């Protein structure tokens with residue numbers, strides 16, 4: 001599309017643009033415009049309903065006739081702040097049409113908009129208008145029907161914004177975007193954390209634009225990334241239709257640092273790939289629905305996934321139920337933290353256990369002695385404990401599992417041929433190595449340690465799998481009492497590097513991943 005097509009805005013001719021919303025008068029509007037353009041905005045959306053000063057907005061439009069704008073006066077029932085009359089709103093929108101760009105008119109107001117401008121040729125009204133729809137409650141089953149109604153307006157561009165429940169809805173929105181964008185400039189986005197994939201992958205699937213805020217306070221919708229996040233963390237400028245998609249599946253997942261680490265790895269390796277947080281609701285059925293959708297839509301180009309709480313066991317069950325490949329390590333630990341798309345289907349691996357063993361072997365004494373015959377005490381019997389215990393057993397170590405729920409500890413020990421003991425017995429254990437596989441020490445329990453290390457001379461080496469904070473209370477106390485400590489950061493970097501090796505089949509620079517994790521703190 002280009003200006004000759006009538007809407008007067010060339011953004012989207014070569015690639016999708018970034019539209020930065022201006023939502024208030026924190027700084028004079030010309031100053032905000034200047035900052036937005038300097039940050040990389042190709043369009044600026046003037047949210048006149050939020051700015052609350054139509055005269056100032058009109059002044060900005062008049063002073064910058066060559067700048068593409070979107071002028072929006074959103075009604076409260078569509079998520080905006082306009083509470084005045086509809087006639088007044090449409091008249092104001094008509095007056096404020098930018099020379100380049102669009103006004104945004106909701107589908108529900110479309111007929112009134114056409115009537116309000118009945119004295120003008122139909123195309124001059126429709127071509128510079130975005131027909132929009134905002135669903136503040138969910139993502140309807142019939143997206144095709146909604147897009148058909150938007151297209152039927154004849155608008156120069158169409159926009160639909162939804163409230164996805166989780167990443168499966170986000171992928172459905174991307175499917176609708178892909179189909180619509182072939183016919184007409186299209187914006188299709190999901191709000192909230194679950195919508196992030198629609199915002200970042202807008203460019204891959206040919207959207208007219210995506211929205212990004214100058215800073216978190218200036219976001220015009222929940223879940224809108226900042227322009228800095230979009231361009232530096234998700235490498236927006238490098239995304240093409242061929243870009244491979246990776247991500248981390250969990251619930252909740254917004255605070256995961258895996259996107260920082262993996263995207264930095266892709267950047268260093270010059271991979272045409274992007275890595276996203278993909279929140280998938282917590283039940284097995286939710287995970288199955290997500291994976292079945294991903295598997296059934298190869299054009300999404302999802303090539304690999306990290307899997308975290310609560311889906312590591314769900315991933316194993318999904319792979320087994322659909323007869324996909326499962327590595328020995330994953331089968332033994334009973335959990336899958338890595339999914340890789342292969343020509344034959346999917347393969348599940350576990351890189352947590354090997355990541356922990358590699359971290360332990362950074363200790364010079366353990367590296368020299370090896371792990372064979374070493375006695376390791378493991379606190380916890382969840383996913384991390386299963387992976388670490390299986391890998392240590394495979395390396396020849398003798399493991400004892402301590403867990404609050406003693407039956408879980410006993411079941412894990414029985415599976416691996418190790419021992420278990422009550423949670424209360426942990427402090428009296430005389431193992432060489434202690435591995436904390438509980439979340440104690442992590443937010444919100446950062447002031448707690450899972451064991452009192454003051455007594456006894458056991459546990460010469462302590463590994464805490466908690467990696468945020470980097471130095472937990474357990475590690476501080478272990479160091480203070482003369483023990484050698486290994487941070488969960490080492491395990492995290494090892495497992496992330498192993499995931500990238502599985503996906504990309506090349507050497508990974510762990511230093512790059514580590515620096516990215518440090519910088520994201």
Ligand code: NAP
Pocket residue numbers: 309352355379380381382383384385403404405408437438439440442450465466467488489491492493495
């Ligand atoms: P999980 O499957 O939910 O298991 C949690 C385990 O911790 C359970 O055995 C649970 O005992 C125990 N637990 C929870 N709260 C406790 C408390 N207040 N006191 C004592 N025990 C408690 O979780 P997970 O996936 O194994 O994750 C555990 C930790 O490992 C997390 O902190 C995670 O960040 C870390 N991790 C780190 C990496 C890395 O790369 N560094 C990788 C994976 C996991 P019950 O069975 O009695 O409930």
